Structures are given as structure tokens and as C-alpha cells.
Amino acid sequence: MTVSLSGFPELLPAQRTVELAVLDQLRVTFELHGFASVETRSAEPLAELLRKGEIDKEVYVLRRLQAAPDDEPPAPSSSTLGLHYDLTVPFARYVIENAGHLEFPLRRYQIQKVWRGERPQEGRYREFTQADIDVVARDVLPFHHDVEVARVMAEALASLPFLPALRLQVNNRKLIEGFYRGIVAPDVAAVMRTVDKLDKMPAKAVGALLVTEAGLSTEQADKCLQLAAIRSADTSFVSRVWALGVAHPLLDVGLGELSAVIEGCAGLSSRRVAVQADLSIARGLDYYTGTVFETRMAGFEQLGSICSGGRYDSLASDGRSTYPGVGISLGVTRLLMPLFQRGLLVGSRSVPSAVLVALPTEQARAGCDALAQLLRARGIPTEVAATPQKYGKQIRYAERRGIPFVWFPSADGPHEVKDIRTGEQVAADFATWMPPAEDLRPRVLVNPVTVKRDEPPQ
Amino acid sequence: MTVSLSGFPELLPAQRTVELAVLDQLRVTFELHGFASVETRSAEPLAELLRKGEIDKEVYVLRRLQAAPDDEPPAPSSSTLGLHYDLTVPFARYVIENAGHLEFPLRRYQIQKVWRGERPQEGRYREFTQADIDVVARDVLPFHHDVEVARVMAEALASLPFLPALRLQVNNRKLIEGFYRGIVAPDVAAVMRTVDKLDKMPAKAVGALLVTEAGLSTEQADKCLQLAAIRSADTSFVSRVWALGVAHPLLDVGLGELSAVIEGCAGLSSRRVAVQADLSIARGLDYYTGTVFETRMAGFEQLGSICSGGRYDSLASDGRSTYPGVGISLGVTRLLMPLFQRGLLVGSRSVPSAVLVALPTEQARAGCDALAQLLRARGIPTEVAATPQKYGKQIRYAERRGIPFVWFPSADGPHEVKDIRTGEQVAADFATWMPPAEDLRPRVLVNPVTVKRDEPPQ
Numbered sequence: 001m002t003v004s005l006s007g008f009p010e011l012l013p014a015q016r017t018v019e020l021a022v023l024d025q026l027r028v029t030f031e032l033h034g035f036a037s038v039e040t041r042s043a044e045p046l047a048e049l050l051r052k053g054e055i056d057k058e059v060y061v062l063r064r065l066q067a068a069p070d071d072e073p074p075a076p077s078s079s080t081l082g083l084h085y086d087l088t089v090p091f092a093r094y095v096i097e098n099a100g101h102l103e104f105p106l107r108r109y110q111i112q113k114v115w116r117g118e119r120p121q122e123g124r125y126r127e128f129t130q131a132d133i134d135v136v137a138r139d140v141l142p143f144h145h146d147v148e149v150a151r152v153m154a155e156a157l158a159s160l161p162f163l164p165a166l167r168l169q170v171n172n173r174k175l176i177e178g179f180y181r182g183i184v185a186p187d188v189a190a191v192m193r194t195v196d197k198l199d200k201m202p203a204k205a206v207g208a209l210l211v212t213e214a215g216l217s218t219e220q221a222d223k224c225l226q227l228a229a230i231r232s233a234d235t236s237f238v239s240r241v242w243a244l245g246v247a248h249p250l251l252d253v254g255l256g257e258l259s260a261v262i263e264g265c266a267g268l269s270s271r272r273v274a275v276q277a278d279l280s281i282a283r284g285l286d287y288y289t290g291t292v293f294e295t296r297m298a299g300f301e302q303l304g305s306i307c308s309g310g311r312y313d314s315l316a317s318d319g320r321s322t323y324p325g326v327g328i329s330l331g332v333t334r335l336l337m338p339l340f341q342r343g344l345l346v347g348s349r350s351v352p353s354a355v356l357v358a359l360p361t362e363q364a365r366a367g368c369d370a371l372a373q374l375l376r377a378r379g380i381p382t383e384v385a386a387t388p389q390k391y392g393k394q395i396r397y398a399e400r401r402g403i404p405f406v407w408f409p410s411a412d413g414p415h416e417v418k419d420i421r422t423g424e425q426v427a428a429d430f431a432t433w434m435p436p437a438e439d440l441r442p443r444v445l446v447n448p449v450t451v452k453r454d455e456p457p458q
Numbered sequence: 459m460t461v462s463l464s465g466f467p468e469l470l471p472a473q474r475t476v477e478l479a480v481l482d483q484l485r486v487t488f489e490l491h492g493f494a495s496v497e498t499r500s501a502e503p504l505a506e507l508l509r510k511g512e513i514d515k516e517v518y519v520l521r522r523l524q525a526a527p528d529d530e531p532p533a534p535s536s537s538t539l540g541l542h543y544d545l546t547v548p549f550a551r552y553v554i555e556n557a558g559h560l561e562f563p564l565r566r567y568q569i570q571k572v573w574r575g576e577r578p579q580e581g582r583y584r585e586f587t588q589a590d591i592d593v594v595a596r597d598v599l600p601f602h603h604d605v606e607v608a609r610v611m612a613e614a615l616a617s618l619p620f621l622p623a624l625r626l627q628v629n630n631r632k633l634i635e636g637f638y639r640g641i642v643a644p645d646v647a648a649v650m651r652t653v654d655k656l657d658k659m660p661a662k663a664v665g666a667l668l669v670t671e672a673g674l675s676t677e678q679a680d681k682c683l684q685l686a687a688i689r690s691a692d693t694s695f696v697s698r699v700w701a702l703g704v705a706h707p708l709l710d711v712g713l714g715e716l717s718a719v720i721e722g723c724a725g726l727s728s729r730r731v732a733v734q735a736d737l738s739i740a741r742g743l744d745y746y747t748g749t750v751f752e753t754r755m756a757g758f759e760q761l762g763s764i765c766s767g768g769r770y771d772s773l774a775s776d777g778r779s780t781y782p783g784v785g786i787s788l789g790v791t792r793l794l795m796p797l798f799q800r801g802l803l804v805g806s807r808s809v810p811s812a813v814l815v816a817l818p819t820e821q822a823r824a825g826c827d828a829l830a831q832l833l834r835a836r837g838i839p840t841e842v843a844a845t846p847q848k849y850g851k852q853i854r855y856a857e858r859r860g861i862p863f864v865w866f867p868s869a870d871g872p873h874e875v876k877d878i879r880t881g882e883q884v885a886a887d888f889a890t891w892m893p894p895a896e897d898l899r900p901r902v903l904v905n906p907v908t909v910k911r912d913e914p915p916q
Contacts, residue, residue: 004555005539008499012559013566016495031810032834034841037474041466041585042500042571046523059523064575065504065540066516081463082523097462101470103808103858105844108471113500117522127499142844144823350561352489365602376490383492386563386600400561 007118007126009333014402015340017347017442019129022160022332023111026131029156030109033148035133038108040090042115043081048093058117059085060126083115087132087329092316095136095323104323105137105145111332122341123303123334134327136315141324143257146291146311147264150275153307153328154265157295158273162345162444163335165271165298168307169231169278170261173288175254176279179227179241182248183220190214195228196282199304203229228280233269235259237277257290289313293328297335306335348443349402352381354435355417356398357407359385364409371409374430380440382407395420404439465576465584467791472860473798475805475900477587480618480790481569484589487614488567491606493591496566498548500573501539506551516575517543518584541573545590545787550774553594553781562781563595563603569790580799581761581792592785594773599782601715604749604769605722608733611765611786612723615753616731620803620902621793623729623756626765627689627736628719631746633712634737637685637699640706641678648672653686654740657762661687686738691727693717695735712748719749747771751786755793764793806901807860810839812893813875814856815865817843822867829867832888838898840865853878862897 004010011019027037049059059082084090087110095102111131118124133152135145150170157166176195180188191214198206203225210221223244230240238255258277265275283292288310295307309328316323339345355375357368365384372382383403385394391408398406398420407428408416417433418425462468469477485495507517517540542548545568553560569589576582591610593603608628615624634653638646649672656664661683668679681702688698696713716735723733741750746768753765767786774781797803813833815826823842830840841861843852849866856864856878865886866874875891876883 005499005501005503008501010499010552011497012556013494013496013564016497020495032837032839034809034811034839036471036809037478038471039469039474041463041468042573043463043466043585045463060520061523062518062541063521064516065519066575083520094468098470103855106471107809107841115500117524127501137844351492351494351565353492379490381490381492383565386595397561 007120007124009125009127009337011340013350014347014442015345017349017352018162018340018345018444019332019336021347021442021444022336023129023131025159026111026156026330026332027109029152029159030133033107033152033155035107035109035152038091038094038110039112040084040087040094040110042083042113044084044090044093046077046080046082049082049085049089051089059083060115060117085114085116087112087114087130088134088315088327091132091134091136092323096316096318099138099318099321099323105135105141107133107135109133122338125333125337128331128333130329131332132309132327132329134315134325136323136325138321138323141326143260143290144264146257146326147261149309149326149328150261150265150291150293151268153293153330154268154273154275156330157307158268158270161272162446163272163297163339164300164344166273166307167296167298168265168273168275169281169294169296170258170265170275171277171279171281171292172254172258172261172290173282173292173310174250174290175241175258176227176282178248178251178254179244179246180224182246182251183216183223185220185224186215191216191224192282195224195280198228198280230279231276233262233274233276234266235262235277237262237279241279254290261291283308283310287312287314291326295330300338303334303338306331344447346445347402348445349404351383351401351403352442353383353401353403354380354439354441355382355405355407356394356401356403357382357384357409358391358394359388360409361388364388368409371407371415371430375407378434380435402442405435465578465582467583467585467795469798470808472805472808472900473803475807475810476620476798476803476902477790477794479805479900479902480794481587481589483617484569484614484788484790485567487610487617488591491565491610491613493565493567493610496549496552496568497570498542498545498552498568500541500571502542502548502551504535504538504540507540507543507547509547517541518573518575543572543574545570545572545588546592546773546785549590549592549594550781554774554776557596557776557779557781563593563599565591565593567591580796583791583795586789586791588787589790590767590785590787592773592783594781594783596779596781599784601718601748602722604715604784605719607767607784607786608719608723608749608751609726611751611788612726612731612733614788615765616726616728619730620904621730621755621797622758622802624731624765625754625756626723626731626733627739627752627754628716628723628733629735629737629739629750630712630716630719630748631740631750631768632708632748633699633716634685634740636706636709636712637702637704638682640704640709641674641681643678643682644673649674649682650740653682653738656686656738688737689734691720691732691734692724693720693735695720695737699737715748741766741768745770745772749784753788758796761792761796764789802905804903805860806903807862809841809859809861810900811841811859811861812838812897812899813840813863813865814852814859814861815840815842815867816849816852817846818867819846822846826867829865829873829888833865836892838893860900863893 062081180191185191194209194214207221210216269275281294290311292310294305307330311326313324314322315325357372368384375382406418414427417428520539638649643649652667652672665679668674688695727733739752748769750768752763765788769784771782772780773783815830826842830842833840864876872885875886
């Protein structure tokens with residue numbers, strides 16, 4: 001990984017094979033569940049980007065270098081274009097614009113780069129890739145889609161066996177809002193904002209803030225901290241909430257919804273991806289109205305959540321209709337960069353080639369090209385040596401790239417193929433020989449000493 | 459296709475399946491030939507972007523909305539960031555920066571969006587996708603790589619059977635420069651620039667300009683036009699050039715190189731992708747030094763070249779080493795958008811799902827989800843109906859999305875699956891049933907009346 005421009009990381013070819021493997025696998029899972037690919041343009045009118053009032057997102061504004069001075073004012077106006085800082089705002093605009101051509105409920109996945117002019121630090125980049133899934137309906141979106149997006153993302157993450165253990169934490173805004181109403185908090189929004197700080201400061205400090213800033217009594221604040229301390233891999237959280245002795249109709253709805261998500265994901269939880277009810281999760285963003293998601297990676301808790309989302313009763317609205325949605329967004333760059341930086345993940349080779357065809361002489365090139373083409377026709381990525389060096393040098397050429405097999409053509413006797421990892425060299429027929437399936441594409445190699453693969457974080 | 463912001467086209471989901479099919483197939487071909495994926499950041503320092511002096515490229519400059527007034531001057535400076543306008547300039551920078559970590563010769567493909575603040579028109583967009591392949595070496599790049607990139611791109615284009623016929627036109631700068639030297643043209647560069655206008659104005663007008671602007675005699679100008687009129691699918695162009703009676707050592711080198719490319723591609727030419735020597739091709743850009751490529755699409759000649767490139771003896775240089783390269787760049791957006799706009803290409807469905815599992819009652823959802831999961835485990839993209847409507851409505855739900863099969867679960871008897879295109883409904887076992895291979899993914903549908911698929915343009 002190289003970062004010659006702060007906040008704009010780039011990958012070396014062997015690392016890029018890992019990123020491609022991740023993006024491919026995400027796409028496979030999303031498509032198996034019927035999610036359709038959508039891409040939106042990278043730029044939106046500034047007015048659209050700032051519609052939600054989140055001007056702290058550090059938007060990058062675009063200006064044509066060749067713009068005539070009168071063309072566009074140097075000070076940004078509402079018609080100025082900015083690069084999108086997430087994939088939700090542009091998708092909402094896309095849904096409204098194309099509503100007449102879309103079929104609802106619409107399952108879409110969107111894997112694109114986004115840009116934020118933030119101060120770069122670990123886990124924060126100025127250009128990064130997100131992978132979002134959302135289900136959007138017109139007017140009414142049945143609750144089972146909340147379960148669906150959780151299941152699909154959990155399954156997608158579980159299909160990346162080379163990642164550290166992950167914990168998908170689920171909560172419900174109705175549950176916590178109902179609870180805060182049940183204890184008669186004077187300012188529910190202030191309580192939510194304060195509780196959201198639990199991952200950044202000790203519980204005791206949050207408790208003090210709940211009194212001074214959210215206007216709770218010490219007893220009320222204590223109840224809120226007790227609620228936030230509840231987590232469970234099954235629905236046992238329900239009885240623990242009841243044990244706190246707080247009642248409110250909205251709380252009951254929230255408990256029911258959260259139970260449904262946890263039950264729906266029960267079969268999916270594995271040692272690598274644990275799905276848990278975690279009642280400390282609040283998600284600061286105002287637009288979530290029910291289910292909320294966050295995800296922590298074992299050993300990388302300081303990154304914060306690498307996969308977040310939730311239910312929003314109004315993703316978009318065009319005056320005639322409202323479009324409720326539920327979605328979850330994976331920070332692909334935030335997930336992978338720290339693993340690359342620590343050398344924990346790398347591709348097994350820097351080229352797609354599984355085979356290098358050795359070149360005995362420059363005159364033999366046409367024949368070697370034809371042979372390579374026969375291997376390619378059977379799906380085997382193959383390259384021909386660049387120059388007819390001594391075979392020892394050609395083998396080292398393959399070694400440096402991580403190409404596992406070198407093919408030695410022969411004008412008279414049988415061809416031979418060498419596995420340069422074991423040194424084993426055998427006769428081979430170019431019409432039938434296949435490398436082992438796991439050697440056909442670059443593999444993702446994990447440093448097994450330092451990555452805790454089997455234990456979810458507690 | 460929708461364009462709510464001029465120059466920033468977006469695709470509807472069924473069109474996006476076509477774009478994905480194109481990008482997937484390009485990648486498969488590039489990787490079979492050992493080309494490795496590289497992505498570079500979207501932004502480069504303005505100084506880097508303008509290094510080649512091509513400020514006419516209409517660079518988009520970035521500025522943080524939240525920048526303090528003193529932070530960054532509103533007037534662009536050399537440290538200002540701009541969005542890349544092609545993939546060659548950033549790749550050259552990447553090669554220099556990472557030379558110590560890369561293995562040469564480096565085969566790379568790069569599929570990314572680029573941005574140009576140009577006036578939008580058909581074939582010209584402000585945001586568009588390019589797919590580039592290049593081979594880059596340190597110090598010396600053998601000529602056979604010129605043949606290689608032509609072959610790989612021709613093969614990649616031929617693997618997209620739903621495109622109109624394409625003509626990959628190859629020429630060689632040494633050939634035309636040698637010819638111009640052979641006729642003792644006073645200003646070779648001026649001749650090249652003028653001949654490059656042949657696709658925009660009649661030969662007669664170009665001939666007049668060769669006299670008035672490039673300082674040629676009428677006889678010299680006529681020779682240049684005769685040279686530019688030569689095209690052939692085989693190496694017969696050589697004797698036609700000789701017949702013009704011009705001699706120069708550089709001309710001989712060029713004739714030899716162009717012959718090698720044409721011979722190397724001989725087996726690849728098909729009725730859909732014709733590889734031709736075309737001696738009118740000059741490529742305006744200064745940095746090409748040998749082989750040059752352009753590509754025309756039948757019926758869409760007004761778009762200009764949709765796939766261009768060539769050999770450059772110095773892609774990049776870091777003082778110690780020079781990095782020669784040869785590459786070719788496909789304008790994916792320029793290729794596809796006109797076909798979408800005319801309704802000539804569309805995906806067979808708007809969702810990846812091959813199967814819709816019908817939902818008899820809401821209570822049956824868990825069972826239907828489990829069934830869907832079994833189909834997915836065998837690689838069949840499957841969704842479950844959103845609501846337990848009457849089966850007729852569920853079938854229409856599938857129809858509107860283009861989902862070919864509806865699965866009817868049964869609690870007692872055998873399950874049944876209906877091909878909603880034929881209406882045929884048969885008993886099916888969820889453990890073994892597979893849709894036909896061509897129905898597993900969305901297909902690309904061509905309007906067979908208007909696209910001339912089998913005739914290359916003349």
C-alpha cells in the first residue's frame with residue numbers, strides 16, 4: 001500500500017487482488033439474494049448534498065479549471081457540483097428521479113468510491129470505497145426486509161474467511177426511544193445523542209453527561225446505562241430489559257422488531273461473524289427510525305464501526321409518495337487498509353497468470369503464443385515469457401510474480417510443467433492439464449499468527 | 459438511461475446489467491492474458507495533470523467546501539487537486555512512485571471513471587468509464603508487446619457479440635514519418651497534424667491544407683493523400699506503399715512493425731472485429747512513437763474512435779530509468795451510451811434473480827426463505843415474493859422484473875416451477891433443479907433489426 005497523497009491510498013497489484021476478491025464475493029452474495037447493481041454519478045448539486053443539513057461531511061466542490069470567470073462564481077452556489085460523500089443521498093435522488101422506471105420493492109447494491117475532505121487518519125480517508133445494500137419500497141416497506149438486509153450482509157461478511165472476527169451489533173431506535181419515554185426523560189433526543197458517546201468515553205462520564213446535558217436524574221441516567229449494557233446473541237435481551245421495570249408501547253414494538261432480526265439471523269451467526277443484540281448502539285444520524293446496525297472488527301475496535309445502517313421511514317419523498325428503506329453500508333477501504341498496513345493480508349501473486357509459458361528462443365514465440373492461447377481457451381490465465389532467457393531466469397521471473405506453474409514446451413517429446421513451489425516437474429498435455437482449482441486465481445493469504453480468525457470480539 | 463445532470467449519464471438497473479456484462483467480459487479476457495488490475499486514486503495534483511501541457515483537457519479542480527479561506531487559495535495552484543481526465547497520466551505517476559515494488563514488464567488493466575469538464579454531446583461525457591490495458595517495461599520494451607495489446611483488445615472486443623461490428627485500425631508513426639521524410643516534407647509534424655484531419659474533412663480540403671499549412675508541393679500533398687488512402691486486412695499494404703516510390707530507412711522500419719501487428723492479429727479478425735492496416739490513422743497526440751490504434755463502430759462513425767492507443771517510448775521517466783509502454787484504451791461509456799440511447803441493447807431483466815419463490819401466506823415466509831437459501835447455495839440467484847398476494851399477482855411481479863422462473867412451494871405434494879415466458883409448469887426438486895445456463899444471469903438483448911452485427915464497416 002502506498003499513500004503519496006494524504007488520504008488517497010493506492011494498492012500494489014498483489015493487494016489489489018485481495019480487494020477484487022472481496023468486491024467479487026460481496027457482489028456474488030448480493031446478487032444471489034436478488035440485489036441489483038446501481039451506480040450513480042459521482043457528482044451531485046451541492047444543494048442535494050447538503051439537503052440533510054450535514055455540512056460537516058466536508059464535501060469536495062468541483063470547478064472547471066477552464067471555466068470562464070463569469071461562468072461559475074468561485075464561491076459555491078446551490079448549482080455548484082460536489083463529489084458525493086456517501087451512497088445514500090445519491091441513491092435517494094436516483095429513486096425519486098427514476099421512480100416511474102423502477103420496480104418496488106427495489107433491492108439494490110452499490111459499490112463505489114466516495115470522497116470526504118476530512119483530516120486523514122487510520123480508518124478515515126479522503127477517497128474510499130463503500131459497498132451498500134438497501135431495500136426501498138413505495139409508501140410501505142414490510143418489516144421482514146430489516147431481517148433480510150441483516151442476513152444478507154452477515155452472509156456476505158461470513159463469505160470473507162480471511163477477515164478477523166466480526167461482530168454485527170443490532171439495536172432498534174423504537175426500543176431505546178420507548179425506554180427513554182418510559183422513564184419520562186425530558187429530552188429524548190438529547191439522551192440518544194449522549195448514549196451514542198459510549199464507544200468514545202467511559203460509562204461513568206456518559207452517566208454524568210446524561211444528568212448535566214440531558215436533564216436526567218441520577219436514577220434515570222443509571223437505568224439508561226443499564227439498558228445500554230445489555231447485549232445478547234439470542235433474544236434473552238428481552239427479559240433483561242423487562243427486569244429494568246420500564247414500560248412503554250413503543251418499547252414493546254422495538255423489542256419485538258429487534259427479536260425478529262436476532263431470530264432471523266440465528267442460523268447465520270458463526271465464530272467469524274457474530275450477530276448480537278447490542279442495546280448501546282444508537283447511531284447518531286437522525287433519519288434512522290427503527291432497526292440500526294453497527295459492526296466491529298476484532299483487534300480493530302479503534303476503527304469504530306466498519307459496517308453500519310438501519311431503517312429509515314423516509315429515504316426520499318417526492319410529494320406524491322414516500323420511499324421508506326432499510327440498508328447497510330460496508331466501508332471496504334476502512335476494512336481492508338488497516339489489514340494491508342499491518343501486513344496481515346496479501347494476495348498470493350501480483351498477476352492473474354497461473355502459468356508462465358517458458359520461451360526457448362525468440363523464434364519459438366508464435367508457437368508459445370498459440371500454446372498459451374489453448375490454455376486460456378480452457379480458462380487458465382497464462383502469459384508467455386517476455387524474453388528467451390535461460391530457464392533458471394525464467395523460473396525466477398515467475399517466482400517474483402508468484403506465478404505457480406512454468407510450462408516447458410517441447411518440439412518433440414512431451415511438454416512438461418513445473419510447480420515452482422514444490423519443484424515437482426511432470427509431463428503434461430496442454431489439451432487436458434488443469435492447475436488445482438485453488439491455483440486458478442490469486443488467493444488471499446493471511447498472517448495466521450496475528451489475526452484472531454476464530455474468536456469474535458467480546 | 460437518464461441524464462438529469464448534463465454530461466453525467468446514469469443507467470437503469472436493466473441497462474446496468476449490460477454494462478456489468480461488458481466490464482466482466484473485458485476483465486476475463488485481460489486476466490486470461492496475465493494483465494493485473496490496478497486502480498489509481500481519482501485525484502492528482504494539478505501540476506501532474508498538466509505536465510503534458512494538455513490544458514485543453516478541461517480538468518475539474520477540487521476544493522474542500524469547508525476549507526478555511528487561508529487554507530487553499532481559490533485560484534488553482536500546482537498543489538491543487540484535480541480529477542484525472544484519463545488513466546494514462548495517473549498510471550505513469552503510479553509506475554514511477556512504485557517502481558521499486560513492481561515487476562517489469564508490467565501488464566496492467568485499469569477500469570475506472572474519468573472526468574472532463576467538456577461541453578457534453580453524443581460520445582462526449584463529463585464522467586465516463588474507460589478500460590485501459592498497457593504493457594510497461596523499464597528501459598527496453600520488446601516490440602512483440604505491440605502485437606500483444608492489439609491481440610488482447612481485439613479478442614476482448616470480439617468477446618462482446620452484442621456490439622455492432624468494429625474495425626480496429628492500426629498504423630505506425632515511423633511509417634508515416636519515414637514516408638514524409640522520404641518525400642522531403644519541410645515540416646513533418648505539420649503534415650501529421652494536417653493528415654489527422656482526414657476523418658473530419660474531405661481529402662481534397664486536407665490536400666489544400668497540406669500545401670498552404672504544411673508547405674508541401676501539390677505533388678507531395680498528393681502522395682500523402684495516396685498513402686493515407688491505403689488500407690488492407692493483410693500485409694498487402696506494403697507493396698502499395700512501395701508502389702508510391704518513396705524510400706526512407708524509417709519507413710522500412712514502420713512497414714516492418716505494422717506488418718508484424720497485422721500478421722499477429724491475422725487469426726483474430728472476424729466478421730465482427732476486423733483488424734486492418736489503415737494508413738490514414740495518425741493520432742494527434744505527440745507522445746506516440748510507433749504503433750497507433752483507433753477503432754470505429756459500424757453505424758456510429760460519427761462518434762470517432764471508441765478505442766485508441768499506441769506505443770510511447772517514454773511513458774514515464776524518473777531520471778534513472780525510462781519506462782516505455784504500449785497500450786490501448788476503450789471508451790466503455792462512449793461505446794455503450796449511444797446503443798442504450800437508441801434502444802439497441804438492453805438487459806433481459808432488471809434484477810439478478812433467476813427465480814422468484816412464490817409466497818402462499820406470510821406464515822410460510824421462513825420456509826420460503828429456507829428454500830430460497832438452498833437454491834442460492836447452488837448458485838441460483840433467488841428472491842422471495844415481497845407479500846403473499848394472489849399467485850397471478852406474484853407472477854406479474856416476476857414478469858415486470860424479467861425474472862424467468864416462479865417457484866411454487868408445496869407443503870405436501872411436489873414443488874412446481876413455472877417458466878413464465880412459455881407458461882410451462884413442471885414438478886421440480888429444489889435439491890437438483892437448475893435453470894438453463896443462459897438464464898442463470900441476465901442476458902444482453904440486441905435489437906436485431908437495426909444493429910448490423912455481421913458486417914464490419916468499410
